[in-house]
């Protein structure tokens with residue numbers, strides 16, 4: 001039994017721009033939108049997660065709905081800590097003494113994080129009573145969660161399209177040998193849709209409507225084998241100010257997302273052009289592993305496969321891959337110790 005095995009209580013956290021996931025005892029115990037509603041005057045927490053998400057855009061001016069992460073990193077520390085604390089308190093074991101004395105925490109972070117950002121995450125985690133805090137690059141956690149053997153001397157490419165960032169990484173021997181984090185992901189897709197509907201259809205729509213459109217009729221290609229039906233969309237008419245309903249087709253959404261998807265394609269091509277030839281040979285055979293919530297956009301795997309001329313594999317549960325990978329690392333610390341960014345007691 002190795003040193004790490006003595007530390008019994010383990011939690012893995014995926015602090016995402018859109019969703020926060022926490023595993024406890026190998027199971028996903030928290031899976032919630034990364035949102036918190038706080039009373040502006042009293043500072044009291046009104047709601048977190050799903051409940052806070054439902055309040056978005058519909059609450060009075062004294063209650064502020066905050067997304068504490070921006071582009072994968074904490075942009076509002078106070079809100080982030082309050083939100084995490086509320087989530088962790090919800091874990092039934094939190095009140096037992098065992099949990100507070102030996103409690104290991106692993107947090108996945110975007111590969112573009114700076115030293116300052118990493119330190120800030122560690123400081124916040126320390127205030128949550130974690131005894132040991134480990135950080136892991138998100139693409140490595142995603143690869144492990146997707147069943148890829150990251151430790152072998154073989155190149156693997158991971159593209160993780162989240163809410164705030166798309167992480168592109170080539171991994172070999174447990175390390176990222178080339179990669180980048182681009183700020184084009186699900187949130188930008190929503191902005192593209194909002195902009196299209198405003199400029200081309202004269203309708204002002206809210207954030208959650210844009211999200212619904214993306215999920216219901218979003219597409220990365222303009223010829224889908226089984227196209228979704230047209231969608232009825234409500235918002236405010238820009239010209240008259242009145243509530244209005246329009247019908248949108250998936251082809252319109254494809255058009256609105258095109259410029260952002262091109263940027264993701266370009267970033268993948270750039271990363272591919274920077275890797276050593278032996279690794280290129282590996283990736284020619286193994287292809288690209290595509291994950292993250294954004295990977296569920298219709299036709300995106302086909303489109304990326306066409307652009308790169310590589311096989312693109314879609315993961316099973318793209319929203320859960322990162323936290324699943326972190327959890328595997330936490331359970332096999334001896335094996336995976338070299339993939340961690342920092343260790344702190």
Ligand SMILES: Nc1ncnc2c1ncn2[C@@H]1O[C@H](COP(=O)(O)OP(=O)(O)OP(=O)(O)O)[C@@H](O)[C@H]1O
Pocket residue numbers: 015016017018019020071072073161162163164165166185186187211214215218292293294295296297298318319
């Ligand atoms: N069916 C779907 N089609 C397209 N996009 C989707 C679908 N379901 C979820 N998404 C998008 O996935 C994104 C969230 O993915 P994920 O939870 O992997 O990101 P995150 O980890 O919170 O973000 P980041 O990694 O950038 O910090 C959101 O933008 C959401 O709109």
